[in-house]
Amino acid sequence: MRSARRRRRLSMTSLIDVIFLLLLFFMLTSTFSKFSQVELVSSGTSGATQASQTPPIFVQLTPDALFVNARATTLETLPLRLQADRASDDPVTVILALKGEVTAQRLTDALVSMRQVEGVRPVILGTS
Template sequence: MTPLIDVIFLLLLFFMLTSTFSKFGEIELSNATTGAGASGEQDERVFLQLGAERLDLNGQPVLLDTLAEQLEPGQVLISLDDDVTAQRLVDLLVRLRGREGLTVTVLE
């Protein structure tokens, strides 16, 4: 019985020392809210299509690095292709974060 306990403690020690304790990055997502009714001014709406290797802004290909300069304040609708990774979406959302007057909606 004693050798079995020794083996268990050695395995426990091995797994504790080889595991990593890293904090995952967080992105704050807000819940959808109801509309405020019809207003006098229309916000600019743009449509982004995000793929694993492509990014289209209103049907025209753009680069992720130059996307922030091409967007004006308004609403951004993001459509995801089936092959999009979570990291690619996070990269896009990080680029759009902090833009004044920009509302981002990820479509299902």
């Protein structure tokens, strides 16, 4: 004959504690991205009031290439190329034209690279 065993209910407290500890562990060991800000100024506010004698620099950004005044360059050498193409230390307008499917991250990387040069005012044109 079988002995009549009564089944015990499982306690959920231990399971909840383990899940909480795992959640706490993953939250404390994960790395969080550091977001930076890129300041943009509307071209209609400052460009119309000040006439600059310095010719603008034309930058074309594609998904896999970067051209400054029709010369190929990289994001790492962009500040040096902009500094070399400036006629003087006066503020210069950089016309940034996007061509093709340029991602927002690539555009942000280009703007952060341009920020390293003092007196650069970027104006962003749409994709063509």
